[in-house]
Amino acid sequence: MGEKDRLFTETHEWFSVESDVATLGLTDYAQGELGDIVFVELPEAGRSLAAGDVLTTVESVKSVSELYAPVEGEIIEGNAALEDDPSVINSDPYGKGWIAKLKLAPGTDVSRFMTTEQYETHIKG
Amino acid sequence: MLTQEVTAVRKTALYDEHVALGARVVEFAGWAMPMSYEGIVSEHRRVRSTAGLFDVSHMGEFVVSGADALHALEKLTTNRLASLAEGRVQYSAMCYENGGFVDDLLIYAMPKRYMLVVNAANKEKDLEWIRSNVAGDVVIEDVSDETGLIALQGPASEGILTGLTGVDLSVLPYYHWMKAEVAGRETTLSRTGYTGEDGFEIYCDPKDSRAIWSAFMEEGTAAGIGPVGLGARDTLRLEMGYSLYGSEMDASRTPPEAHLMWITKLSKGDFIGRDAIVRRMDEGIDERIVGFELTGRGVPRPGHRIFAEDDEVGYVTSGTFSPSLGVGIGLGYVRSDVTGELSVDIRGSYIEAHTVSLPFYREGSVRRRR
Numbered sequence: 012m013g014e015k016d017r018l019f020t021e022t023h024e025w026f027s028v029e030s031d032v033a034t035l036g037l038t039d040y041a042q043g044e045l046g047d048i049v050f051v052e053l054p055e056a057g058r059s060l061a062a063g064d065v066l067t068t069v070e071s072v073k074s075v076s077e078l079y080a081p082v083e084g085e086i087i088e089g090n091a092a093l094e095d096d097p098s099v100i101n102s103d104p105y106g107k108g109w110i111a112k113l114k115l116a117p118g119t120d121v122s123r124f125m126t127t128e129q130y131e132t133h134i135k136g
Numbered sequence: 137m138l139t140q141e142v143t144a145v146r147k148t149a150l151y152d153e154h155v156a157l158g159a160r161v162v163e164f165a166g167w168a169m170p171m172s173y174e175g176i177v178s179e180h181r182r183v184r185s186t187a188g189l190f191d192v193s194h195m196g197e198f199v200v201s202g203a204d205a206l207h208a209l210e211k212l213t214t215n216r217l218a219s220l221a222e223g224r225v226q227y228s229a230m231c232y233e234n235g236g237f238v239d240d241l242l243i244y245a246m247p248k249r250y251m252l253v254v255n256a257a258n259k260e261k262d263l264e265w266i267r268s269n270v271a272g273d274v275v276i277e278d279v280s281d282e283t284g285l286i287a288l289q290g291p292a293s294e295g296i297l298t299g300l301t302g303v304d305l306s307v308l309p310y311y312h313w314m315k316a317e318v319a320g321r322e323t324t325l326s327r328t329g330y331t332g333e334d335g336f337e338i339y340c341d342p343k344d345s346r347a348i349w350s351a352f353m354e355e356g357t358a359a360g361i362g363p364v365g366l367g368a369r370d371t372l373r374l375e376m377g378y379s380l381y382g383s384e385m386d387a388s389r390t391p392p393e394a395h396l397m398w399i400t401k402l403s404k405g406d407f408i409g410r411d412a413i414v415r416r417m418d419e420g421i422d423e424r425i426v427g428f429e430l431t432g433r434g435v436p437r438p439g440h441r442i443f444a445e446d447d448e449v450g451y452v453t454s455g456t457f458s459p460s461l462g463v464g465i466g467l468g469y470v471r472s473d474v475t476g477e478l479s480v481d482i483r484g485s486y487i488e489a490h491t492v493s494l495p496f497y498r499e500g501s502v503r504r505r506r
Binding site for chain 1: 171172175176177178367371433434435437456457459483
């Protein structure tokens with residue numbers, strides 16, 4: 012999975028899909044806006060979400076932000092490493108700072124999400 | 137008139153420096169100010185371990201002079217000014233007749249005059265309040281526009297400043313000021329601050345702000361100096377349990393509730409608000425500021441509700457994640473009969489907390505200087 016396959020939401024989540032599993036996190040832009048991240052609620056495996064549902068809450072020194080499920084799916088894993096060191100979301104938002112893995116509902120359409128280039132334009136606008 | 141006054145956001149003389157340093161700039165009290173540069177936590181740690189440089193030029197400064205200046209200020213402020221010798225600085229407050237806070241401030245005792253340093257957001261209100269409550273030979277000048285203010289804070293501050301001034305700083309005690317050249321510019325410098333660390337506040341002509349700022353950045357490189365924004369200024373003051381106007385203090389709160397009786401001298405004679413404060417203390421206060429630490433995970437934020445058992449007993453006025461302690465800390469107004477175990481309603485989760493004595497952080501270098 013390279014940068015090219017990454018998709019972005021208007022609410023600053025990124026995700027990439029491999030077979031029927033989406034790995035998702037907070038974008039580099041969003042982590043920069045939030046600043047030092049100090050707590051993340053570990054997303055609970057087994058919970059089913061509709062698109063737009065709150066997946067978890069990310070708390071930085073200065074503010075709090077919610078992370079939304081971009082598509083319908085079931086949480087299969089939260090990134091347990093974030094409980095010990097949530098700052099990896101700041102240092103490596105697209106790698107070790109991933110937040111959850113979602114099993115997608117069959118036939119999920121991801122064509123409406125932004126590509127890296129489109130997202131770059133979006134945040135500059 | 138129904139037209140709304142539109143005030144443009146003001147920039148300090150150091151605005152271009154902040155932008156060049158990559159600051160995240162926010163609007164604060166009508167000013168474009170740096171919130172952070174590299175990040176709140178690393179800036180915070182820098183001040184605790186070496187030295188940080190702050191632009192606080194947005195603060196308001198007034199000069200009060202005239203034969204009746206002392207008498208007028210003694211009536212306007214809560215602390216005992218008569219005993220403040222020239223060369224000293226005092227933390228004080230102004231209250232309304234009902235005992236509520238107008239503002240908190242620093243007062244510098246200077247030859248034949250006093251300099252008052254007030255919160256940027258309150259400057260106009262303070263000026264009006266002072267002007268309408270003085271009598272006799274008193275001259276009040278607003279010198280805010282002619283005054284830049286840079287704070288150098290952290291255990292390495294004295295070493296860095298020594299390299300830029302001819303004066304011996306070891307003779308300048310905590311809460312004292314002196315005239316001194318810094319980087320060849322005339323300044324008024326005091327051993328004061330809002331961080332719990334040793335440090336200095338340097339008042340200068342705004343035309344000299346950039347030269348002084350750059351000299352500090354250069355001189356302090358080896359010692360590990362760096363710029364610090366308003367974000368870390370707030371986490372640093374909160375770890376010390378220092379009050380902030382608009383959070384712990386406002387027009388509806390009085391010194392006994394805000395834990396500020398240490399700057400309120402009832403024995404000094406009459407001052408505005410004294411009778412109401414005395415009455416308040418006789419009747420007993422319903423709520424007062426407490427410091428608390430979360431035992432569970434989370435960050436308390438202003439407005440979160442505080443519970444004891446199942447009773448709602450107060451609310452958070454300031455809260456953050458303490459970079460030094462690694463836990464959520466906060467100040468809040470809590471019912472006077474409540475101490476010990478609390479919980480904070482953080483978005484529907486009741487997170488365990490307990491009251492602690494202030495300051496939260498006890499290792500600050502300022503303690504060595506008192």
